[in-house]
Amino acid sequence: MSRGNSRSGKALERVHSVVKESQGSPIRALKRLMEERADVLSLAMGEATFGAPQELIEAAARALEEGKNLYTSTNGIPAMREAVADFAKRRWDVDVDPETSVLMTVGGMEAIHLAFRIVVEEGDEVLLPDPGWGMMRTVAERRGARLIYYPLARAGTWTYDVDAILERMTDRTKLVCVNSPSNPTGAVLSAEDWPRLTAVAREKGVFILSDDVYHNFVYDGSHSSALSHGELENLIVVNSFSKTFAVTGWRLGHVIAHPWLIHQMGAYKESISLCSLSIGQWAMSEFLAASDGYLDWSRALCRDNMQKMIASLKAVPGVSCPEPQGGFYVFLDTSALDPSSAGMTEYLWREGVAVVPGGFFGSQGEGCLRLGFAAPWEEIEPALARLQQALAKKHG
């Protein structure tokens, strides 16, 4: 059997390129590079690396040993869907029917993919935040949606500007994507703003896809969910306990939506992933009711890291860095040193520190860098020191 990298052969010549070279995440490329280069210190992480709750790990080990390693139903085991509903009741005081309105997914990513697959048709208008998570844009592009960006506001720190969304919402709009707290800016949509958005969207027949995967990480007040301020008829709420509990490799997300959409998404999911991780479902459904301690601890840790990071960066000349309202990231403005975030990222990679270029998150993110702080401080500190040094050197 011979092979080569070139695209030769009659069969291959008949295939059109589906993935454009411009698509796909620099984070993905970085992840692969990082697996090969141990000398680079990273602030590029898109997940919490401070460790999962020990009780959750033990529950998963028990599930393994008890042989809970087989297929589950596509929508997820009943106990897991009930735990999701209980969690929603406890955190946001909303009633969710675990039988009809919850679908377990392969991380938040599959939930978003399925929502786009079912709700959005080619040519439909979709509103996306700028800056915003690049993979949301990629999913929208691959679905053939017409992308309309709404800017986040920069009033001291990054915030949601509901008027900027409402101005762009027309009868052609099919879906508005919200991510609160936001990746990469930490912007949070407040309890005061949510009802304005959901009411107009409902009236116009527009869906809101709310990506709540950073819900636990709000640093001033508590997280407000779309579920508290609207009706399921036009809300699709995505969450990921693998993100929340630092087990991103388990790929365990879920979506809460109208029963009709859940049915459509579940039937579609069957032909993509069949089901979500069995042991993760068993462990998480057991652990979730007792998760408050970990949630508080990890939020406090992240707040503390964030504040220390901000304090350190304030000492660096030529950069600016507001305190985020939530999330895992500081979105550092280095445009005064280099207007190109890609150029700055390459420079920093050569200096031995990995960050994510802000341009990946949209035109408004250009000139900024995403720095993760959801890690033990002793891991952040040396990377941050190297970053500070490299930025100071650049400033000259």
Added chain:
Amino acid sequence: MSRGNSRSGKALERVHSVVKESQGSPIRALKRLMEERADVLSLAMGEATFGAPQELIEAAARALEEGKNLYTSTNGIPAMREAVADFAKRRWDVDVDPETSVLMTVGGMEAIHLAFRIVVEEGDEVLLPDPGWGMMRTVAERRGARLIYYPLARAGTWTYDVDAILERMTDRTKLVCVNSPSNPTGAVLSAEDWPRLTAVAREKGVFILSDDVYHNFVYDGSHSSALSHGELENLIVVNSFSKTFAVTGWRLGHVIAHPWLIHQMGAYKESISLCSLSIGQWAMSEFLAASDGYLDWSRALCRDNMQKMIASLKAVPGVSCPEPQGGFYVFLDTSALDPSSAGMTEYLWREGVAVVPGGFFGSQGEGCLRLGFAAPWEEIEPALARLQQALAKKHG
């Protein structure tokens, strides 16, 4: 927050039904029913329930404890891809480049989904086996392919008839799906037949998608892989170690294909699942080199179960049941008792035994029932006894 099952609301009214009620697997519905009804005995399983290798479970528990719970690169950790290549070398004596030609997936299902997404465009002709696994058909339908069925032969037992495939292969054919051993028939494509198929397909510029997830379960001789009889330029080989090692709930499959296709599929995968299960990759990459003992044991167990099941069913009047060449299933012909496999399945459900109706697998499967035997015999025996009784009652 109020809600209902009815599809009301302006937003919902704008969504077209993507999933037809006729689509989707009866197995999925069954799985959900079974989670709720413990009194039904099942022969409907599509997975091995005789237990995973203890060393694999222990490796997964170690990975959990060691904190290997975070995202991996989208294509999979290097050690896992190398283990896949080593396995291919050992089992089929083929050289696979782990760096460029292997992509880890969320079970074989995601691999198939991605292959269709990248290779098949709307209107392309795809050849599928009849009978054949229903989800392959569902993926093809959802991709908008033109479906052409090639019949499996029934010469004593079910077998592949390569001429039936070649007769249907034209310049319009984009992809031929093969599943050897086959679900549900156990038919195996032999080492003699593979080169005829791959040579013509390559010449015509047709891809072969070979679903090898039952590769370990060949009961006469050894499994022959497309990889041994062709070139990567038109081969896409799907496998699933979560199927092979009875950990289907881990969702750990992979695809071996041309580097250009692997790149396209990997980039697309990022927007569906981001990555495959971390702990599963770590555990499997550690375990795989020492898996021969389990592979031999589980194959012998299945052969033994299959032969006992066949012997039991031979005693039942009005049914016929050839010995399968491979796989997890006996495909029992009950057409003399009831020409409708759906009717027969419903009757048996009422009698307290679950089976999968052959009609789900195509028109040639009508009148047959799929019975799984990849389980401990003490689990099969009572279900089989109940089945025999119900069939005898039906025969009257």
